[in-house]
Amino acid sequence: MKRASIPSHADSPGRSQGRSGRHSRPFYRRPWLLAVLALLILYGVVVVYQTHKPLPPGVSFEGTVHYVPDGSLELLTDLTHRDASGGQQVEQQIFERMFQAIGNARQFIVLDMFLYNGYANKGQSYPPLSRKMTDKLIQQKKRYPELAAVVITDDVNTSYGSHDDPELELLKRAGIQVSITNVNPLRDSNPLYTAAWRMTAGWFGQHGKGWLPNKMASEAPDMTLRSYLKLVNAKANHRKVLITEKELVLASANAHDSSFYNSNSGYAVSGSSGLIGEALRTEQAALDLSRAGIRLPDAPPPAAAESAAQGTVGVQLLTEGKIRKHVLADLKEAGAGDTVWMGMFYLADRSVVRALLDASGRGAEIRLILDPNEVAFGNSKIGIPNRPVAQELANKSDGNIQIRWYNTDKEQYHVKAMLIAGPEGSVIHNGSANFTARNLDDLNLESNLRITAPSGSRAAMEAEAYFQRLWSNEDAPYTAEYGQYENDTVWIKRVLYRVQDLLGFTTF
Template sequence: MPKRYKKGTLIACLLLFLSFYIGTIYYHENKPLPKGVSYEGDVHYLQENQVQFLYDLTYKKGTETKHEQEIFEAVFQAIKDAEKFIVLDFFLFNDYYNRGLHFPQLSSTLTKTLIEKKKSNPNIEIVLITDEINTSYGSHKNEEFEKLEEHGIKVLLTDVDPLRDSNPLYSAIWRMFFQWFGQEGKGTLPNVMADKAPDMTLRSYLKLLNVKANHRKTVATDKKALILSGNPHDASAYHSNIGFELEGPIIEDMLKSEQAAANLAGGYVLPKYKGKSEAGDIAVQLLTEGKVANKVIQSLKETKKDDQIWMAMFYLAERDVIEELLAASERGVKINLIFDPNENAFGSKKSGLPNRPVAQELNEKSKGKIQIRWYNTGQEQYHPKLLYIKKPDNVTIIGGSTNFTQRNMDDYNLETDIKIEAKTDSRLAKEMDEYFSRQWNNKDGEFTLDLEKYQNPLTTMQRIVYLVQKLLYFTTY
């Protein structure tokens, strides 16, 4: 074959590949969301005793490390009190961590609690919805899930492939060439998530690189709804987290939103809630995925001079949120942010991204008006995702599983948050004031550190990595 024909064939094949590649990227970045995803529930009005703020805090006091934990105590109590159904949705539910570390047996304790409940009430319907990360994307079975299913508890693994792609340059290649081979099989490669975890297959690693998840942390029973930032994951047991426990019709909205997750796991039909609505002074609204971003940005936009914005956040990188914080600062809003330093991940050292460059940007562009402190973490993480806006007459609270990043806020992951509006003199507002004041001012413990502690000039490599991650979305946050 003449060279010019070979060259023409090569160019034609390259153009054909590029057309399929670009088309795959475009479609999977913009395709319709699955039914029920990106959900905004009705606004319900509850009484003060129907809304409880929960938190876990790990902190230093002198030479001791203290742990204050409320979240899973509330989860266990909600399970014990349930009579008709229990629906749980958790991102991490396993006991995998690196050798040499020691953590409470949180995942097995939750498993035992659910099994005991099923034994004591055989007619109760119990459903666990979770992410494939707990089987290392099909590389192995999860022992806790096996035990649950042996006792008649339904376990649903969500298939997040129908969601939009957050890592499009890679995911398009995966969709075109690798997804067809599946992930199951005997793993032969060390598990990057923890050396105590079972080995993984190469095909599972290829799926992991899509970096997409069912990241929710919720519990719904016939009596309670819990929206949390914490997981029943042994290595996460000492993380600082937040949560909200609610009663009433918000449970119905929770089940509607979780039906969308169940649909991604084969379409199992979840139970229904038949409770009655009650009037009260606290407005609550369930939000998932991109609807969280809408309410966060709207709430920031509505702040005025001398209002207060408080934030407790594991990851902040969403550009719209950053710009709204800067704009609010220009309007004279008082802003106080507590960040995880992105220093530790289950015993391994992290790069400081994204919070350190974001903190530097907010500090410089606001000329120091935006006040920032780092949480004084050890091997644990400061893992809340909480926004608190205080105005003269009312407060707005948005919290749950959603980090303020593009992946979490732009309809890529599955996420669940609750938006709460209450009066400034309410018990809930006072609890928020105390939660933030205690950490900010280091009351009874060494909770937070000055901005300068982790604000050394960024290395060239950190700047390059952060820029590449922003441009290409090739990141876990």
């Protein structure tokens, strides 16, 4: 009998089809692959939307130019420096002027302050600036119980929800309204990370008993893991503004003990109800982000003396992206015969860097005083972004852009100011905004003043005298030559700065 042949594995139709089926199985029949693809699509949609979504109402504000008398504008500066023997000298005006404004208030006080706490690293000691601010506010509220007092701040002061801030709790008990700004409605500054956070940990909040060491200040309470995850979003209400019915004080200084010795600058403006009204509008926009239900009062009507005053100095309130708009427009006008002065804690925005190079190419004299970025709130840094940016500006301008470093020790040169001085007048920018994408690209909440002052005015001369004093070391060694840190700017720092700037994974 003829033996039946048994097909080999290679010739087996069933096995061949099965093997072929596995290799050619459509992707839509693989559930895990569909899930991954859907997750990636969702992640991409979140990244795109959260970086391009409409801004909340009132954000990125461009105010009217209000003309005020030259004498109603006060330049305020804080300077920490060394004397000839190396001893520390401290000159401070900003918070004393804020305390004066608080003492003059009868109708309302609105304080918006990024850092407002007394925490520090272990072994560090600072004067109690935050408690002094708290005491001044509470005292004024007790003297005038009908006075409306509102404090707006950032949740950095609660370590992103891990604990209460003692200063804010004291204010609440005294009948002062407190709002911690919800920055989630703002566009994302660290989108590759924040999109993932919004899809996962962001749903669970931050409150709870902290168990991780607080890296922002070692003496602060421990943090929850969820608070750390929120911190990495790097979003903030970064403003430093005080508004009363009589005056506006806007500066770069925080009511923060560890920031006490920082060098800062700002302005106080009195007698402009229009400017005060616009400042209230921008702060109402910050309150509305949190849906706190707090309504700020209206600005008082102009006094007769204000209506009759013939102002010569223009003052304009700018917030968020409108700051960049005017900084770039003013730099575009700078050329031969103009001197551009800049004092800056962080200089990194690529459009500003290009504008400085272009202005130098048109013949403007550029002089920059920069923080060396060695320390930030008591923690060590490696010189990013200012050292790579300074090297780029010096090299690309063939040395025509002149740079000096502020002589810092354990404090910061925390100024955010620019002056363009020309033969017919000056333009001044000053406030809370560093010249970085995070501060100028509608990401953080920021407030600045743009001031136009005629040649020979007190406002123009005071601003130039401030920069000249530091540049030429008139009465103390405020600044050092550019070469002091030039050799520390190795290529890896340049690469790190550009990668951080591109991806948003920055500490600046």
